[in-house]
Amino acid sequence: MLSKTERTSALQWLGKQLFNREDPAAFFDPLLERINPMWVQQYTPARVERIEDETADTKTFVLKPAKRWDGFKAGQHVNICVDVDGIRRNRTFSLSSAPAQWHDNGTVTLTIKRLPGGLVTNWMHDNLKPGATIGLGEAFGEFLIPEAGEPLLYIAGGSGITPVLSQLETLAAANYEAPVTLLYFVRTQADIIAAQKLYELRQNWDALTLNIIATNESETPRFLKDGDLDEVNGIETRRCYLCGPKGLMDLATDLLTQRGITEDRMHSTFFATPKAALDTDALGGEVRFSNSDISVSSEGDAPLLDIAEAAKLSPRYGCRMGICHQCSCKKTSGTVVNRLTGKSSGPGEENIQLCVSVPHGPVTVEL
Numbered sequence: 001m002l003s004k005t006e007r008t009s010a011l012q013w014l015g016k017q018l019f020n021r022e023d024p025a026a027f028f029d030p031l032l033e034r035i036n037p038m039w040v041q042q043y044t045p046a047r048v049e050r051i052e053d054e055t056a057d058t059k060t061f062v063l064k065p066a067k068r069w070d071g072f073k074a075g076q077h078v079n080i081c082v083d084v085d086g087i088r089r090n091r092t093f094s095l096s097s098a099p100a101q102w103h104d105n106g107t108v109t110l111t112i113k114r115l116p117g118g119l120v121t122n123w124m125h126d127n128l129k130p131g132a133t134i135g136l137g138e139a140f141g142e143f144l145i146p147e148a149g150e151p152l153l154y155i156a157g158g159s160g161i162t163p164v165l166s167q168l169e170t171l172a173a174a175n176y177e178a179p180v181t182l183l184y185f186v187r188t189q190a191d192i193i194a195a196q197k198l199y200e201l202r203q204n205w206d207a208l209t210l211n212i213i214a215t216n217e218s219e220t221p222r223f224l225k226d227g228d229l230d231e232v233n234g235i236e237t238r239r240c241y242l243c244g245p246k247g248l249m250d251l252a253t254d255l256l257t258q259r260g261i262t263e264d265r266m267h268s269t270f271f272a273t274p275k276a277a278l279d280t281d282a283l284g285g286e287v288r289f290s291n292s293d294i295s296v297s298s299e300g301d302a303p304l305l306d307i308a309e310a311a312k313l314s315p316r317y318g319c320r321m322g323i324c325h326q327c328s329c330k331k332t333s334g335t336v337v338n339r340l341t342g343k344s345s346g347p348g349e350e351n352i353q354l355c356v357s358v359p360h361g362p363v364t365v366e367l
């Protein structure tokens with residue numbers, strides 16, 4: 001039994017701990033997590049209901065988020081967090097289910113492919129089991145269905161099909177009448193993700209034209225070519241959605257641009273970090289993390305997020321691809337180069353994304 005003095009000092013200590021924290025939830029969550037993982041406050045807990053095999057290296061995780069989760073629009077991403085060997089890891093994935101499914105039964109799906117060397121994707125494939133809980137962020141992203149009933153063209157590659165699945169199911173349920181074409185590139189027929197769902201959509205929805213193209217089933221790889229676009233009726237009037245590896249996206253963008261389709265009619269989302277060609281010898285510099293009073297030097301095209309982690313700091317991050325803005329941080333001085341676009345920032349104060357910002361000379365950030 002604590003004495004009155006001990007109780008008072010314990011309460012003072014607790015008050016001080018909470019007062020000193022930007023996020024009191026971070027303080028209580030470890031305790032709540034032990035009592036009931038669905039009570040955790042720092043992120044929305046989502047229980048794994050089921051796991052379904054899609055292909056040899058791709059699974060669909062059916063999740064039930066706690067009721068406070070705000071929902072999503074077809075084509076959006078979410079950040080998730082999982083504990084891998086005691087370290088909390090964040091990643092960004094597109095939701096592959098339609099919002100209607102969440103409204104109907106409260107579940108959403110993530111369809112995730114194993115990646116060579118992928119820490120989180122591989123851990124999820126090997127360790128996540130029904131009944132486990134993961135953290136889910138609120139949905140975000142501008143890869144969205146147009147409001148008007150325009151003719152559409154989707155070009156997807158591999159696991160880039162996931163946001164497209166969400167959109168196609170949503171359009172089919174609304175009986176979207178304008179023509180919709182999907183060109184879906186997979187390595188082999190065995191790599192088609194959600195094959196059954198795609199074939200059912202084609203069968204039950206007259207507006208959809210489905211063309212699945214295997215790239216690696218003949219001696220020479222079969223990539224997107226102009227002839228594939230010739231077969232899309234009225235292609236010049238289509239609004240285009242691109243999602244897949246950078247090579248496919250670049251090629252599709254070039255071919256569509258040659259046909260006069262303007263940037264504002266092309267929507268894209270990446271599944272690997274695209275990189276601009278940077279002059280790495282000219283990059284790097286002294287980095288000062290002013291809140292932590294740490295200075296380190298950097299070389300080449302290492303982004304500030306990697307530099308901060310190497311300096312034993314733990315900045316918040318999500319996708320590590322310049323999509324989610326979780327890593328946004330204030331730069332107070334110096335110039336950084338965006339490794340996605342190759343563009344330089346101004347020299348003064350501005351918000352930057354740590355995961356795609358490479359120092360170009362001395363830089364100070366508030367971290």
Ligand code: FES
Nearest residue numbers: 318319320325355
């Ligand atoms: S971590 Fe997502 S934008 Fe940087």
